[in-house]
Amino acid sequence: MAKSAIRYICTSCGAVSLKYSGKCFACQSWGTLEESAIEEPLAGKTSTDNVLPASETLQHPGNSVSQQRISTGIGELDRVLGGGLMPASAILIGGEPGIGKSTLMLQLARHTSPLNILYVSGEESPSQIRDRAKRLSIISNDLKLVPEVNLEKIIGVIERDQPDIVIIDSIQTLYSGEYKSSAGTITQIRECTSELIRSAKSRNFILLVIGHITKTGSLAGPKTLEHMVDTVLQFEGEGYQWYRMIRSVKNRFGPTNEIGVFRMDEKGLEEVKNPSEFFISGRSTGVPGNSVLAAIEGSRAVLVEVQALVSKTNYPMPQRISSGVDLKRITIILAVLEKRLGIPTWGQDVFIKVAGGLKLVEPASDLAVAAAVASGVSNTALSPGMVCAGEIGLSGELRAISDGERRIREAAHLGFDTIILPEANTRELKTSIRKLPVTVTGCNSLQEALNHMHL
Incomplete structure (x- = not known):
């Protein structure tokens, strides 16, 4: 059985310290060190599988990145992503409460039909999601709703249903039974995200993760969360304004700092074709x-x-x-x-x-x-x-x-x-x-x- 050790992780830069300090030794930020239980592997245990992974050359046959992309059906979102969704990719979407993250995911689910889509909600019940979908005129028999926050059960549903796209709303509500800490802590966020990404890579589905942000505007949780995913999208703008902007902060498969502009109304997020105007x-x-x-x-x-x-x-x-x-x-x-x-x-x-x-x-x-x-x-x-x-x-x-x-x-x-x-x-x-x-x-x-x- 793995042994648990207490470490202090900086929520700003992800640096790990053996003891608590008011200021992070790496980024010099104050009050950012949070206690976290890290599972240390037993000595002598390296791998349970002695089969070495296969190696491939750059000339290995296969489809190009551009051919593999899946359009979201939303032009501005495709622009930000670099042309569409990449299979087996992990995308993190952050933004203020009420700015339109869940609405965007529902609209994406409508436009990507008939792909098999799994919507995991830890914040809303299926009836609440159905009410919002009805208000947005979203009708899709390919969207399956799962009100669950336990990681092991979610992985089980993924293995059973074999979805093409998995939406997690939100990562801060999930927890794994293998760790004693509560949902939303650094350990739970890191480990749940890691396991979901591992599942996405092995089963070739697209993982869309909604994340909360802190009062300073940065994504809640450890900084390593942004390093783990392939793409980080950030909502900009105020919740009380009609207009929303999505910026690609990180993108392994496309340009960074690309923006998409939307207008929020009773029908959801509508694209703004000419942002300058x-x-x-x-x-x-x-x-x-x-x-x-x-x-x-x-x-x-x-x-x-x-x-x-x-x-x-x-x-x-x-x-x-x-x-x-x-x-x-x-x-x-x-x-x-x-x-x-x-x-x-x-x-x-x-x-x-x-x-x-x-x-x-x-x-x-x-x-x-x-x-x-x-x-x-x-x-x-x-x-x-x-x-x-x-x-x-x-x-x-x-x-x-x-x-x-x-x-x-x-x-x-x-x-x-x-x-x-x-x-x-x-x-x-x-x-x-x-x-x-x-x-x-x-x-x-x-x-x-x-x-x-x-x-």
């Missing part, structure tokens, strides 16, 4: 503090509005609050504006917001943020037909960014007449790009870019 719809032109960014999200260009509100502070320490942009990057941009361009922000509260709830992670958003702040400080509005993108260096220079031509095409497609980019991105533009009805202006520095914006 959504992100810049309803924007106020002629208002100081607003700029439009030509961003790249995954494989497509998206135009988003960046808003900045700059006001005199009433506190000894000015406030820096951001929604959609990393606060550390905001601090760097404000420092460059003050040191290199003489734009004072030390006595000002600065609030940054990305309209639509999108989270900007690429450095190319620097110029749009700086332009919005400079516009707010000078109380001068930018031209309504202007778009920008560029990374700002600490010396105030503009550095080259990726996919400049794709950004230009998207700006021209939506009727903008001017786009400001780093000079390095405008030197060798294709003839087809130069013929577009948009003026492309290259700048070497932030100061030069703001001058073109009349700030």
